[in-house]
Amino acid sequence: MTSFDLSAIDTPALVLDEARMRANIRRLAEKLAPLDVVPRPHLKTAKSVEVARQLLAGGNGPATVSTLREAEYFAAAGVRDILYAVGIAPGKLARVKALRDAGCDLAIVLDSAEQARAVADAAAHMRDTFPTLIEIDCDGHRSGLRPDDPRLVEVGRILHDGGVELRGVMTHAGDSYGAVGDEALAAFAEQERMAVVNAARMLRDAGLPCPVVSVGSSPTAHFARNLDGVTEVRAGVYVFFDLVMAGIGVCELDDIAISVLATVIGHQRDKGRVIVDAGWMALSRDRGTASQRVDQGYGVVCDEAGSPLPDLLVTGANQEHGIVELRPGSGAPLPELPVGTRLRILPNHACATAAQFDEYHVLSADRPGEVLRWERMRGW
Amino acid sequence: MTSFDLSAIDTPALVLDEARMRANIRRLAEKLAPLDVVPRPHLKTAKSVEVARQLLAGGNGPATVSTLREAEYFAAAGVRDILYAVGIAPGKLARVKALRDAGCDLAIVLDSAEQARAVADAAAHMRDTFPTLIEIDCDGHRSGLRPDDPRLVEVGRILHDGGVELRGVMTHAGDSYGAVGDEALAAFAEQERMAVVNAARMLRDAGLPCPVVSVGSSPTAHFARNLDGVTEVRAGVYVFFDLVMAGIGVCELDDIAISVLATVIGHQRDKGRVIVDAGWMALSRDRGTASQRVDQGYGVVCDEAGSPLPDLLVTGANQEHGIVELRPGSGAPLPELPVGTRLRILPNHACATAAQFDEYHVLSADRPGEVLRWERMRGW
Structure with a gap:
């Protein structure tokens, strides 16, 4: 890779x-x-x-x-x-x-x-x-x-x-x-x-x-x-896919092409919580998986390279704060994620999450290792 | 007025x-x-x-x-x-x-x-x-x-x-x-x-x-x-207020200073539904009143002048479609709202709804009847 x-x-x-x-x-x-x-x-x-x-x-x-x-x-x-x-x-x-x-x-x-x-x-x-x-x-x-x-x-x-x-x-x-x-x-x-x-x-x-x-x-x-x-x-939506599509069986998690890059900004260790700088302003308020068999909260948390971390979800979102916790009932250990750690969050709904941004940071398919910028439009 | x-x-x-x-x-x-x-x-x-x-x-x-x-x-x-x-x-x-x-x-x-x-x-x-x-x-x-x-x-x-x-x-x-x-x-x-x-x-x-x-x-x-x-x-949020604030008693409906102007684009009359061109892209996915005593759906519907229409809510939202219905249990009549009718929708959460737009259309307080444009910023 x-x-x-x-x-x-x-x-x-x-x-x-x-x-x-x-x-x-x-x-x-x-x-x-x-x-x-x-x-x-x-x-x-x-x-x-x-x-x-x-x-x-x-x-x-x-x-x-x-x-x-x-x-x-x-x-x-x-x-x-x-x-x-x-x-x-x-x-x-x-x-x-x-x-x-x-x-x-x-x-x-x-x-x-x-x-x-x-x-x-x-x-x-x-x-x-x-x-x-x-x-x-x-x-x-x-x-x-x-x-x-x-x-x-x-x-x-x-x-x-x-x-x-x-x-x-x-x-x-x-x-x-x-x-x-x-x-x-x-x-x-x-x-x-x-x-x-x-x-x-x-x-x-x-x-x-x-x-x-x-x-x-x-x-x-x-x-x-x-x-x-x-x-x-x-x-x-298939151009990017998302957790809702994965939940109904149209794609797998590793088909999802967009994610929100976020940084750890704090912890509430006694509660098993990690705070990141992606709240609903970045992730959107979409909770499309809430009615699915597996509720993915506000998104599935991956490491900076894009690999999902076992059972780690964004369980809550304020405007600029995301609350990361283990999935309810998980037996996985909460990983050490020091302040400054970069994470990537897979979205419930690609249309809604992408709409919160004015540009894409693109992991180029043609130029290995190069990150491009593509603009997004919005409005009516 | x-x-x-x-x-x-x-x-x-x-x-x-x-x-x-x-x-x-x-x-x-x-x-x-x-x-x-x-x-x-x-x-x-x-x-x-x-x-x-x-x-x-x-x-x-x-x-x-x-x-x-x-x-x-x-x-x-x-x-x-x-x-x-x-x-x-x-x-x-x-x-x-x-x-x-x-x-x-x-x-x-x-x-x-x-x-x-x-x-x-x-x-x-x-x-x-x-x-x-x-x-x-x-x-x-x-x-x-x-x-x-x-x-x-x-x-x-x-x-x-x-x-x-x-x-x-x-x-x-x-x-x-x-x-x-x-x-x-x-x-x-x-x-x-x-x-x-x-x-x-x-x-x-x-x-x-x-x-x-x-x-x-x-x-x-x-x-x-x-x-x-x-x-x-x-x-x-008090600068604009919203339905969540009204629901907890901090303001009244007629204190809410922002609304989304929308147009009727269709009907499903047998279902008592009116379709408007404000979906979640305009209203946001915020459902902050869902956990309150009175669930206001995706927003309270007003006429073009800003007066709430009895019991009319946006009950559902797709990306660019809002579904307007009477509040569950309402005995109010569904008003005639021909295609092209302008409505205004009060938001659940002012921060989230305003964030969907790049500008305000401002009903001027100083220049009677004049509508100004103010820009909004976004991003990180």
């Missing part, structure tokens, strides 16, 4: 293991290749041009974003085929239009007649076709029309007749994050597939176009056995 | 009601004035020079920070008396020294002989006195030495004999956030006071200096009845 000298990095800091990231990207690409779908990776996890260059087909191929600021940032970097995968508010169409005028094929998402009418009005007014996907609810998780909802055809017709490009349907199996194991995840993937395939059929049976049939979540993308009728797959 | 036109602000956005902020600042200043203590407000909540100008005595008086980046940012803006209130890692002393050389009286905090020796070594090596406060543990919450711990004198002596300026003792009653009501909070304030007063006495009895006796938490600052022996009070 290549060793990297992190001693010059002020803590807390976000560390990205590029070799692990590449392996994660390659794994899903190889998984999806025989399934005849276009990958449209979600950039909301990484929010980085350098990551996008490695994640997207050809470096700037189809992408998904969660905010218009992301769309603007990646379009400026040359990404020209973007799906903004959060339901559109009509007041945001002026920014959509500006990006489209600048040459980005930006598509939007909606799930109501109310929105469809507003987009059709804007299409006429702004002289744009505003390519639109109708969001389908495959699992009751969040937004979307159920695939058998008759309003689906109504919405499609309002768009199509109103001069909007009805590009297709999309869904996100958000509840798949609550599934565990191969069979449960494969079943979720099939449920997700059936929802959009049925929705697409309903639109086509009504004489409406539906060229794109889009699914996407990291768990279902990795466990889908059949994607017949699906044209593209969106997934995001 | 002055009305403000927020329609030009893209959502989600962080709104700051300057009049409420001023009232919050004034209230604590008036509370502390007769208690003969120096206020040393904590800037970790606001992270804004414009807020600091109103919060600090004379605009740049004594301040507390939670990161060295904050110290650098506020020192550059003219704040010259700063306590960095997180236990020091020796590797950070070079940055402390640079700030001190630039004219900022920056003091540090520690709680072990190990740190004291490292600071004494650095003091000799870097030719600085590194003013240091010993952290006292008043409630078992986090860091610090118990006030009756004999190591307190040992640490003090290592510092004093090692050429370090032993400036005093400090504590933070973090567990006061779990107390509720006047009596419980007053008792916490007294416990906090006694801890540092006793610690100061132990140092002085050993012939060591202890000019500063510092306490601080927003709950205890507001409910302390007697601060005899205390020289300064640090408090932070």
Whole structure:
């Protein structure tokens, strides 16, 4: 294993293991290749041009974003085929239009007649076709029309007749994050597939176009056995992975590509506690593993080289203090960790933890021992 | 009430009601004035020079920070008396020294002989006195030495004999956030006071200096009845307040000065759900009210003018989606909130929610109807 000298990095800091990231990207690409779908990776996890260059087909191929600021940032970097995968508010169409005028094929998402009418009005007014996907609810998780909802055809017709490009349907199996194991995840993937395939059929049976049939979540993308009728797959968190993904069996701990570098700043030895300078401001407040079989607290503690320390977790977090203790019930010894010791903490949720930082310290895959800096964007 | 036109602000956005902020600042200043203590407000909540100008005595008086980046940012803006209130890692002393050389009286905090020796070594090596406060543990919450711990004198002596300026003792009653009501909070304030007063006495009895006796938490600052022996009070979140503070009785809902402006982007009417474009990326993952008597979900929903809507909460949050529902058990009707409706969401935890944004949209107290922009800093 290549060793990297992190001693010059002020803590807390976000560390990205590029070799692990590449392996994660390659794994899903190889998984999806025989399934005849276009990958449209979600950039909301990484929010980085350098990551996008490695994640997207050809470096700037189809992408998904969660905010218009992301769309603007990646379009400026040359990404020209973007799906903004959060339901559109009509007041945001002026920014959509500006990006489209600048040459980005930006598509939007909606799930109501109310929105469809507003987009059709804007299409006429702004002289744009505003390519639109109708969001389908495959699992009751969040937004979307159920695939058998008759309003689906109504919405499609309002768009199509109103001069909007009805590009297709999309869904996100958000509840798949609550599934565990191969069979449960494969079943979720099939449920997700059936929802959009049925929705697409309903639109086509009504004489409406539906060229794109889009699914996407990291768990279902990795466990889908059949994607017949699906044209593209969106997934995001897999680029880094995290403890939640490990907890449901999508990855192993040593696939997790990001961690928070922290320094020991104190002890409460009588309580078996070590205090580090990574609190919730660095780790985020995400407690996604709290509802899983194994609760990982605010993160799994590794040594500076990235190897997990037996049973050591961040069990509590104040703004700039993390409290490190042994996992409840552990028989492992509490290691000596003098003040100044560097540690690395694996995150519950890569999207949330990475969002607390403005840059990555990258353990280069190509230049042994070299630590690069890549910027992250944020905002809306 | 002055009305403000927020329609030009893209959502989600962080709104700051300057009049409420001023009232919050004034209230604590008036509370502390007769208690003969120096206020040393904590800037970790606001992270804004414009807020600091109103919060600090004379605009740049004594301040507390939670990161060295904050110290650098506020020192550059003219704040010259700063306590960095997180236990020091020796590797950070070079940055402390640079700030001190630039004219900022920056003091540090520690709680072990190990740190004291490292600071004494650095003091000799870097030719600085590194003013240091010993952290006292008043409630078992986090860091610090118990006030009756004999190591307190040992640490003090290592510092004093090692050429370090032993400036005093400090504590933070973090567990006061779990107390509720006047009596419980007053008792916490007294416990906090006694801890540092006793610690100061132990140092002085050993012939060591202890000019500063510092306490601080927003709950205890507001409910302390007697601060005899205390020289300064640090408090932070009170500048904005939040739902956690309201839940323990330190403020009312209409004292909360920040909110997240959001737009309705969809509905699941059969489930009684409204979807907004403020998810956890805007609201943070903080669920501080989950353990309180009244769980406020991810925040209390207000209309665009800031008036709470009866029983409407953000009950769930994905990255860029907030799910708004009636409070469990509510008999209130779900209001019609068409797509495009603007709402404002009061946060559980002001520090965490504000940290998700790079700027405030400020409802000016001095210029009726005018919305200003103030930047926020972040990072370490």
